[in-house]
Amino acid sequence: MLVFLDIDGVMVPAKGWKTPELLEDGFPVFTQESTTALKSLLSSETRVILSTSHRYRYSVTQWKQIFEKRGLRITRLGRLASAATPSKRKDEIQGWFNSHPIPKEFIILDDDKSLHSLPESLKNHWxxxxxxxxxxxxxxKEAISQLALS
Known part of the structure; x- marks a missing residue:
């Protein structure tokens, strides 16, 4: 399984009026609900691609530590390529699929509204x-049953 993972609005609620609680590593706490949900997708075969705007703020090793500190062990972790110019999340994800084979099982976890413009073949996995x-x-669970990935 391949998981495209955003952070703000997925693992950390995006409440602009409220400063999120930070752990000693300086990164926000993930909600227990989001941690439990993501953990249900993870296995040794799961590959996670960070699509968050924070993805280059830390190295892959640091990201693994951030996840580990929050109860999530992700062994296969990568990041979407950084665009030369700022681009929409939709374009970044679509760009990844344009240059990689489409895996049999993948899911996109994101709150970004630009993803409504993805092609149906990708949007159906969002x-x-x-x-x-x-x-x-x-x-x-609703998405997984819709995708018949369970």
């Missing part, structure tokens, strides 16, 4: 998370 809540086991 779990649109509610920005103020983030990823929940309920919206993940």
């Amino acid at each position: 779990v649109e998370t509610p920005s103020l809540v983030g990823l929940t086991t309920k919206n993940l």
Whole structure:
């Protein structure tokens, strides 16, 4: 399974009026609900591609430590390529698929509204998370049953 993972609005609720709680590493705490939901997708075969705007703020090793500190062990971790000019998340994800073979099983966890413009073949794998809540086991289960990946 391949998982494209955003952070703000997925693992951390995007509440602009409220400063998120930070752990000692300086990165926000993930909600218990989002951690539980993501953990249900993870196995030794799961590859996670960070699509978050924070993806180059830390090295891959540091990201693994951030996830580990929050109860998530991700062994196969990568990042979307950084665009030369700022681009929409939709374009970044679509660009990845334009240069890689499409895996049999993949899911996109993101709250970015630009993903509504993805081609149907990709959009059908998108779990649109509610920005103020983030990823929940309920919206993940609904998406997985829709994708017949369970």
